[in-house]
Amino acid sequence: MVFSVGEDLFSVLVAVGLVAVFVTALAHSYHLYAERRNASEDFDLALDIAEQLRDQVLVGENGQLGLLELSHERLENYSQILAMQGTNLRVEVGTLGGELLFTHGPEPNPLEQYFSPPVGVSFPVAVAQGFGSARPCELSVEVWRD
Amino acid sequence: MEEKGFGYVADMLVFALLVSTAILLLAAASPTDPKTESTRYAASFAQSTLRSLQNSTVDQFGGFEYRLGAFGFKFDIPVVGESAKRELNHKSLAQLLAEDALLNLRVEAAGVDLALLRPNQDMDEKLREFLKSALDRIIGGRFGYRLRARTEPINLEFARVHFETEIVGLTQSRTQLCSETMMISLPASQEELIQRIEEVLNIGLIRPELEADPIIEVTLELWSR
Numbered sequence: 001m002v003f004s005v006g007e008d009l010f011s012v013l014v015a016v017g018l019v020a021v022f023v024t025a026l027a028h029s030y031h032l033y034a035e036r037r038n039a040s041e042d043f044d045l046a047l048d049i050a051e052q053l054r055d056q057v058l059v060g061e062n063g064q065l066g067l068l069e070l071s072h073e074r075l076e077n078y079s080q081i082l083a084m085q086g087t088n089l090r091v092e093v094g095t096l097g098g099e100l101l102f103t104h105g106p107e108p109n110p111l112e113q114y115f116s117p118p119v120g121v122s123f124p125v126a127v128a129q130g131f132g133s134a135r136p137c138e139l140s141v142e143v144w145r146d
Numbered sequence: 147m148e149e150k151g152f153g154y155v156a157d158m159l160v161f162a163l164l165v166s167t168a169i170l171l172l173a174a175a176s177p178t179d180p181k182t183e184s185t186r187y188a189a190s191f192a193q194s195t196l197r198s199l200q201n202s203t204v205d206q207f208g209g210f211e212y213r214l215g216a217f218g219f220k221f222d223i224p225v226v227g228e229s230a231k232r233e234l235n236h237k238s239l240a241q242l243l244a245e246d247a248l249l250n251l252r253v254e255a256a257g258v259d260l261a262l263l264r265p266n267q268d269m270d271e272k273l274r275e276f277l278k279s280a281l282d283r284i285i286g287g288r289f290g291y292r293l294r295a296r297t298e299p300i301n302l303e304f305a306r307v308h309f310e311t312e313i314v315g316l317t318q319s320r321t322q323l324c325s326e327t328m329m330i331s332l333p334a335s336q337e338e339l340i341q342r343i344e345e346v347l348n349i350g351l352i353r354p355e356l357e358a359d360p361i362i363e364v365t366l367e368l369w370s371r
Contacts, residue, residue, distance in 0.1 A: 011155060014155055014158060015155070015157075015158050018158045018159075018161070018162055019158070019161075022161070022162055022165040022166075025165070025166075025169060026165055026168065026169060029169040043184065043187070044186070047184075047186065047187055047190065050190075051190055054194065064201065065197055066194065066196075066197025066198060066200060066201050067197075067201040096283045096284065096286070121187065123190065123191060123194040124191070124194050124195050124198045124284045124285070125194060125197075125198060126197070126198050126200075126201035126202045132203070132236065133203050133205065133206070133236075134201045134202050134203055134206070134238075135202070135206050136198055136202040136206055136207070136280075136283070136284060138286075
């Protein structure tokens with residue numbers, strides 16, 4: 001067998017390059033597919049958690065549904081219970097204009113969660129501000145598994 | 147060897163074509179985004195939105211004011227103007243809706259709305275615009291919506307007294323995902339409500355039988371976009 005540095009090496013390089021590009025594309029396509037499938041499967045879990053936060057964990061002392069009092073302490077206790085079940089939680093509360101007011105929990109690492117991406121749910125809520133005033137905000141909850 | 151090299155490239159191109167087809171099939175088989183299609187999420191979102199209307203104060207949406215008037219005429223004369231102005235910034239949006247219902251009861255006789263003296267008519271029109279802009283901000287384009295507020299009609303011998311309003315944001319909407327309802331008490335007792343109807347009709351009434359608590363029913367429908 002004669003190895004010709006010109007055309008053969010070029011052909012090999014083209015072949016390897018194409019295989020690399022399409023394997024990457026296939027992996028990324030599977031990632032997108034997994035992300036959506038995962039989103040569907042874990043969506044109910046994220047919704048349950050967001051509803052519990054909205055209706056129980058963050059409800060103010062007067063118990064009025066939909067009026068939240070933001071508390072790191074209550075969220076920490078709740079996050080620990082979820083962590084024992086292998087579920088991670090990040091909570092963000094922002095204004096309707098997009099200004100971030102409150103965050104709790106670590107941000108998901110995009111590399112670690114590449115094939116198990118986080119699922120997010122958001123709800124409009126009112127956040128108590130004292131003196132009978134309440135600010136309309138958005139509660140965003142991100143959930144992902146270890 | 148040169149021909150063989152090009153043969154390899156042709157093989158690779160066929161391989162690439164097969165992989166591309168596989169990727170396209172995989173992408174087409176992907177499930178849809180549950181945030182826009184899930185009826186459970188939509189129902190929960192609608193409950194949240196209704197509770198936001200119940201709890202958020204008007205000042206957080208830029209404040210609400212209107213002028214007293216009658217038959218489309220507003221008291222804009224400089225001396226009277228300020229005293230005819232009503233600012234309602236510390237109430238919740240739901241309280242505004244209930245107050246609007248009480249102040250703008252509609253009287254229907256033989257299926258026709260009677261044009262009565264309604265000093266707070268301006269509130270009705272401005273509140274609809276105000277609520278639309280508030281709902282646009284709260285829902286943020288994620289769903290189409292229709293908000294309906296109505297009272298149970300009070301049937302008198304000669305007329306029907308009720309309140310009904312509707313705010314719609316349904317551009318390009320497709321299917322209805324959910325319909326959630328909340329009840330708000332009208333800020334008046336039965337006796338006060340009857341007095342109010344007497345004022346509106348300008349006559350004395352034989353006391354009609356009313357429901358135990360005068361309430362306003364607020365229904366929010368969410369539609370997929």
